[in-house]
Amino acid sequence: MRIFIAGATGALGSRLVPLLTEAGHEVFGSSRKEAGRAAVDALGATGIVMDPLDARSVRAAVVEAKPDVVVHQLTALSSLSGNMKKWDREFAMTNRLRTEATDHLLAAAREVGVRRFVAQSYGGHWTNQRTGGPVKTEEDPLIDDPGKAARESLRAIKHVERAVTTAPGIEGVVLRYGNFYGPGNALSRTGEMGEMVRRAKFPVVGGGTGVWSWIHIEDAAAATVAAIERGAPGVYNIVDDDPAPIGEWLPYLAEQLGGKKPMRLPAWLAKPLIGEFGVALMTTVRGSSNAKAKRELGWTPRYASWREGFRTGMG
Template sequence: MRVFLTGATGFIGSLLVPELINAGHHVVGLSRSDAGAEALKRAGAEVFRGDVNDLDRLRIAAEAAEGVIHAAFNHDFSNLQQHSEDDRKVIETLGEVQAGSDRPLVITSGTGLVRSKTGGTAVETDDHVTSAEFPRAATEEAADILIAKGRHVMVMRLPQVHNTRRQGRITQHIQLARQRGRVAYVGEGKNRLPAVHVSDAVRLYRIALEKGQPGAHYHAVGEEGVALRDIAEVIGAGMRLPVESITQEGAPAYFGGLAPLVTIDLAASSALTRERLGWKPTGPDLLTDLRNMDYSAA
C-alpha cells in the first residue's frame, strides 16, 4: 500500500517507517526540514516536503496515497489549544480527501483522553473528554465526525510510549528530579500510568492500517498501569537520588504544571484491541527500559 505518514520524523513515526517498509508498504513521509528529509531517505521512504498545517499540500499528499497514518503533532504545550485546533483542521482535511473511497485513515490520540465509565480502567468503548475540558480532545472530536459519516477512520490511542531513550512525560519527571535533587511521588504513589514499548506501538499502527475496522478505537496499551511510586523508585536508583512521598498540597511546588497529572490514575486496557486485531505486545516493560537508560543523556 502507498502510505502517507505525517509525523514520520518523530519518535514514533521514525520507527513506524521501517515497520511499514519491512511489511512491503511504500511509505511517503512528511518532513518540514532537510534533516528530516535526509533521515527518511536513509530509511527507504519517499519524502513529501511540507508543513502539516499547509492544508493544500497535505491534500496533495493524501490524494496520492492508498492509506494515511496521521502521527504529527506539535508538542509545544504552551500553546496546546492552538495546536489541538490545528490538528482538528488537519483531520478534517484528510477526511475530505478520503470521501468517496475506502482508503484507511489512522488518527493518533491518547488513552489519557478517555473517561472510564466505571471510574476504573479506561476501555476502548469509553467516551473521550471534550475539547472544552481538555484541548487535545479536538483530535477525537474531528475523528468522531468522520466516523459518523461512515469514513474508514480508526483512532489509535497511545499510552506512555517508551524505549530506553524516550519516555515522553517521564522525561519531565527525570528533569524535575535533577532540578530538585530528589524524586517525588504523591501520597502512596499507587496511581498508574499505562505504557507500551514503541516497537509494539508501531506494530499495532501497521495492523490497524492493514485490517482495522472503520470507526474502531484501538488502545496501544502494553501495560495497563505502572504505579508512579515504582517509576519514582527506578528513576531514583538510576540517578542515585533520594525518593520521597509528598502531599497533594505539596505537588504544585515540586511538579509545577505536571501536578494535575501526578495525582490521577490513568490506567487503560487494550483487551478489545488485542482480541480484535490479534495484537500481542512483546517489548520490554516501562520499568525495564527505565532501568536500562542512560540518565546522563536524559
C-alpha cells in the first residue's frame, strides 16, 4: 500500500516509517522542516515538507503521495513543561493539530480517494469518566467536563474522534494511546519526566488512587501498523494489560530509575501547586482496557505490563 504519515519525524511517526517500509509498503512522511524531510528519506521513505495548519500545503502533500492510507500522528508534545494548572495552554498547538490539521487532512484524503484514515487520540487517564470501575472500554463515554484547565483539550480530542469516525467514504480508525514511555520520550532514563521521578519531584498525591494506563512506544507503533493493515473502522484503546494507580506504579518506577522514593502529599496541600485538574490526575482518573484492540486488531503488546517495561524497556 501507499501510506502517508503526517508527522513522520515525531516519537511515534519515526518508528512507524521503518516498520512500514520493512513490511513492503511505499511510505511517504511529512515534516515541517527540510531537515525532517531528509530524515524521513534516510529511513527509506519519501519525505515531504508540509505545514499541517495550511490547507493548501496539506493538499499538495497528500496529492503528491496519492496514498491508500493516511496516518495522522501530528502533535506538539516535545515542549511541554508539565504545568497541570495550564493544561490547555500547554496543549494549545496539539489542540490545533487535532482540529484544524485533522480537517485539512480529511479534506485532502477525500479528494484523492484515500481508503483508510488512522488518527492519534488519547486514552491514558484524564479523558475517561471518573465514576464507576477503575478501567474503561471504548463503549464507555468520555468525560463530560474534565475541569476548566482541560476543556479545550477535551474538545479537540472529541473533534478528531468524531471527524475521523464519521468521514463519508473513508474507513476511519482512532487510536487512543496510553501514556508513552521508552527511548525518545519524556518518560525514559534520559527524559524530563524520568529525571523528575528520579529526583523525587513527582509526588504521590492524596493516596495515589488515580489509575493510569501505559504503553511502550514500540508497542504503540506495532499497534498502529496493525490498525493500518487490518481491523474494522472505529475507536481502539492502545494500552498495556495492566492499568494501575499512581501509588503502585510511581514508587516502582522510581526504584527502576535508581531514584529517590517519591514524596507523599495530601490533596489539600498539593491543590495550590497543581490545581483541581492535577489533583484529579493523581486521585480520581480511570484507566483503559485493551481487550478490543487485542481481539480485533490481532495485536498483543510486547510489554504486557509497565512492570516489565519500566524494568527493561526504558532505554
